[in-house]
Amino acid sequence: MARTVDHNKPASIKDVAVLAQVSVPTVSRYLNSPERVSREKRDRIAKAVKLLRYRPNPIARALVKERTKTIAVLSTNTTLFGQSQTIFGIEERAQKAGYTLNIGVLSPEAGEQSRQRIQSILDQNPAGIVLLDYDQVSDDAFAYVNKDLPIILIAGNRKSDVTQISMQERDGGYAVTSYLLGLGHKTVYHVSIPGGAGGYSRLAGWRSACEDAGVPAPAPIKADWDPESGKRIGSALGRKPEVTAIFAGNDEIGMGIIRGLNDVGRRVPEDVSVAGFDDHPIAKIWNPSLTTIHQDFFKAGEKAFDLLKTEIDDVDQGRGRTDDWNRLVELPGHLIERESTGVPRS
Amino acid sequence: MARTVDHNKPASIKDVAVLAQVSVPTVSRYLNSPERVSREKRDRIAKAVKLLRYRPNPIARALVKERTKTIAVLSTNTTLFGQSQTIFGIEERAQKAGYTLNIGVLSPEAGEQSRQRIQSILDQNPAGIVLLDYDQVSDDAFAYVNKDLPIILIAGNRKSDVTQISMQERDGGYAVTSYLLGLGHKTVYHVSIPGGAGGYSRLAGWRSACEDAGVPAPAPIKADWDPESGKRIGSALGRKPEVTAIFAGNDEIGMGIIRGLNDVGRRVPEDVSVAGFDDHPIAKIWNPSLTTIHQDFFKAGEKAFDLLKTEIDDVDQGRGRTDDWNRLVELPGHLIERESTGVPRS
DNA sequence: CTGAAAGCGCTTACAG
DNA sequence: CTGAAAGCGCTTACAG
Numbered sequence: 072m073a074r075t076v077d078h079n080k081p082a083s084i085k086d087v088a089v090l091a092q093v094s095v096p097t098v099s100r101y102l103n104s105p106e107r108v109s110r111e112k113r114d115r116i117a118k119a120v121k122l123l124r125y126r127p128n129p130i131a132r133a134l135v136k137e138r139t140k141t142i143a144v145l146s147t148n149t150t151l152f153g154q155s156q157t158i159f160g161i162e163e164r165a166q167k168a169g170y171t172l173n174i175g176v177l178s179p180e181a182g183e184q185s186r187q188r189i190q191s192i193l194d195q196n197p198a199g200i201v202l203l204d205y206d207q208v209s210d211d212a213f214a215y216v217n218k219d220l221p222i223i224l225i226a227g228n229r230k231s232d233v234t235q236i237s238m239q240e241r242d243g244g245y246a247v248t249s250y251l252l253g254l255g256h257k258t259v260y261h262v263s264i265p266g267g268a269g270g271y272s273r274l275a276g277w278r279s280a281c282e283d284a285g286v287p288a289p290a291p292i293k294a295d296w297d298p299e300s301g302k303r304i305g306s307a308l309g310r311k312p313e314v315t316a317i318f319a320g321n322d323e324i325g326m327g328i329i330r331g332l333n334d335v336g337r338r339v340p341e342d343v344s345v346a347g348f349d350d351h352p353i354a355k356i357w358n359p360s361l362t363t364i365h366q367d368f369f370k371a372g373e374k375a376f377d378l379l380k381t382e383i384d385d386v387d388q389g390r391g392r393t394d395d396w397n398r399l400v401e402l403p404g405h406l407i408e409r410e411s412t413g414v415p416r417s
Numbered sequence: 418m419a420r421t422v423d424h425n426k427p428a429s430i431k432d433v434a435v436l437a438q439v440s441v442p443t444v445s446r447y448l449n450s451p452e453r454v455s456r457e458k459r460d461r462i463a464k465a466v467k468l469l470r471y472r473p474n475p476i477a478r479a480l481v482k483e484r485t486k487t488i489a490v491l492s493t494n495t496t497l498f499g500q501s502q503t504i505f506g507i508e509e510r511a512q513k514a515g516y517t518l519n520i521g522v523l524s525p526e527a528g529e530q531s532r533q534r535i536q537s538i539l540d541q542n543p544a545g546i547v548l549l550d551y552d553q554v555s556d557d558a559f560a561y562v563n564k565d566l567p568i569i570l571i572a573g574n575r576k577s578d579v580t581q582i583s584m585q586e587r588d589g590g591y592a593v594t595s596y597l598l599g600l601g602h603k604t605v606y607h608v609s610i611p612g613g614a615g616g617y618s619r620l621a622g623w624r625s626a627c628e629d630a631g632v633p634a635p636a637p638i639k640a641d642w643d644p645e646s647g648k649r650i651g652s653a654l655g656r657k658p659e660v661t662a663i664f665a666g667n668d669e670i671g672m673g674i675i676r677g678l679n680d681v682g683r684r685v686p687e688d689v690s691v692a693g694f695d696d697h698p699i700a701k702i703w704n705p706s707l708t709t710i711h712q713d714f715f716k717a718g719e720k721a722f723d724l725l726k727t728e729i730d731d732v733d734q735g736r737g738r739t740d741d742w743n744r745l746v747e748l749p750g751h752l753i754e755r756e757s758t759g760v761p762r763s
Numbered sequence: 764c765t766g767a768a769a770g771c772g773c774t775t776a777c778a779g
Numbered sequence: 780c781t782g783a784a785a786g787c788g789c790t791t792a793c794a795g
């Protein structure tokens with residue numbers, strides 16, 4: 072008689088062994104390396120597995136293997152464009168490989184708090200870690216992660232002895248600034264996103280492009296993540312007639328800036344050129360559509376999982392940490408010219 | 418001599434027992450209900466725990482308790498505004514309560530695929546589930562979740578025997594449509610988001626408001642998640658002079674529509690009023706700023722965790738499933754009037 | 764190829 | 780209040 076199996080206790084490896092008339096270790100072997108089990112028993116076990124709807128308990132397996140099939144993803148504010156896209160990319164690949172994501176949000180609070188958060192996630196024995204090193208908070212967090220575990224960093228300043236995906240943000244900042252300068256602007260103002268002002272940042276690229284072009288780099292202005300802050304800054308900059316080109320640390324800030332400029336009667340791009348960064352889905356429908364550096368965060372996430380997987384395989388196959396664990400993979404962005412930038416009015 | 422503890426095998430409950438000169442079960446009692454351990458041994462154990470930097474292995478605990486301290490979060494495209502905000506809210510509360518998030522992304526693929534994905538996540542014995550029931554795919558997924566586990570649904574059509582948070586989207590759709598009609602528009606066009614056209618949807622509210630006002634409801638137009646689709650639709654609608662008011666299924670689509678209208682020479686709100694839904698951070702800096710229904714997704718996430726936690730406590734304290742497990746909690750949005758809507762030109 | 768035994772790190776009755 | 784024993788569901792040597 073058929074029973075509603077779902078509501079009962081799930082079958083264990085022992086149940087399968089009994090039904091298939093083999094020992095528990097044989098079932099275990101069948102599960103992990105079937106070729107080590109005789110054809111005949113293989114069939115019997117297969118039948119039992121099917122009949123009992125047996126699924127191995129990943130927790131029991133994790134207890135003995137000291138490793139789960141989950142990936143710890145450490146990130147600050149997961150609602151931001153770059154973060155959410157990256158996580159989505161990691162998940163996509165992880166899912167296909169049978170891994171699950173364990174998300175830990177890093178808050179800007181004290182270090183000790185952050186350390187404990189990370190610790191509690193690592194206590195769950197993830198197979199590996201992806202750290203979204205998109206700002207200062209996440210960069211600080213690197214100190215707390217277990218360096219023995221497979222780990223991939225995305226972005227951030229270059230660390231040693233760890234595999235890292237660089238999105239070449241510095242180059243992107245350099246490219247967009249040079250582009251603006253090439254259009255004939257006397258200089259480019261920069262409105263920066265919070266956090267990472269390290270040597271590999273968008274800001275660093277902007278500064279470097281100004282230097283290389285021999286133009287003065289005005290003091291950068293700090294925005295926060297809310298586009299509203301861009302709006303305020305845009306209005307303020309709009310009141311200075313000498314401002315003809317602005318490079319915003321990200322598209323949302325850039326859009327806010329344009330709105331702020333409009334509010335004080337400055338047109339974009341006729342009076343002021345504005346460029347953003349990231350290629351947010353709204354950038355291309357903004358009015359005027361926003362010139363920006365396209366960044367492929369989704370791909371960075373996919374790549375991060377793929378790289379992590381090779382390290383996990385190193386561990387699984389007993390190779391341990393290999394020389395490959397400190398690669399630097401580059402995923403450069405590229406300039407997309409749209410309506411928000413143009414030559415300055417002479 | 419101090420050793421670099423971090424790189425050694427972490428201390429187990431046995432190590433603590435030996436050092437504190439008590440039995441393993443006593444340490445276990447100390448960990449779970451210290452009041453059951455004598456003052457003296459409590460101190461000895463505390464010292465040993467500290468000295469060895471002991472942290473209980475959550476996996477071993479999960480094996481016997483058949484439950485981990487993780488919450489399974491099931492959602493479609495986690496990069497979308499509502500989804501990412503909600504997840505962020507869940508995480509915030511979960512973190513404080515010592516829970517960790519296990520994210521499972523639901524894809525629009527075949528049901529069997531989805532079932533397996535959910536199964537593999539449930540196999541990891543989460544303490545509970547939060548299902549973001551924001552569209553058809555997630556609504557279908559409900560069939561596959563284990564009904565014995567604590568679970569909270571956010572949004573979606575009302576199910577029976579499950580606690581659900583309603584964001585009252587139908588009411589929101591009704592409110593914004595009525596508002597537009599109240600401004601004097603002859604009717605309101607609706608551009609809908611993908612998925613959920615159920616009885617509790619934004620679309621249902623729009624239709625109902627039109628009916629109640631006795632105005633004809635033009636056939637709704639389907640957009641997809643990319644704001645670019647809104648732009649195309651906006652241009653198309655802009656070519657019809659009879660269109661004076663549009664209600665977009667979300668803000669991104671609304672922004673796309675405005676851009677599309679502008680492209681064919683229609684001004685907003687002078688020629689056409691456009692309203693969105695959600696109150697996306699960019700809505701308020703869009704030019705013109707977008708009238709919308711504010712939805713508090715973050716709060717919905719927080720609330721979801723809190724409700725889930727009470728169910729988890731029911732289970733932990735042996736009460737099992739109680740009558741409270743089928744509550745309906747309402748989290749209504751509200752209209753925010755901004756620049757993108759106005760009275761029609763007479 | 765296969766099974767009996769031991770063990771992963773905990774918790775839960777059960778005596779005392 | 781406390782410890783010896785058993786057990787959660789697996790995997791890993793070890794014999795044969």
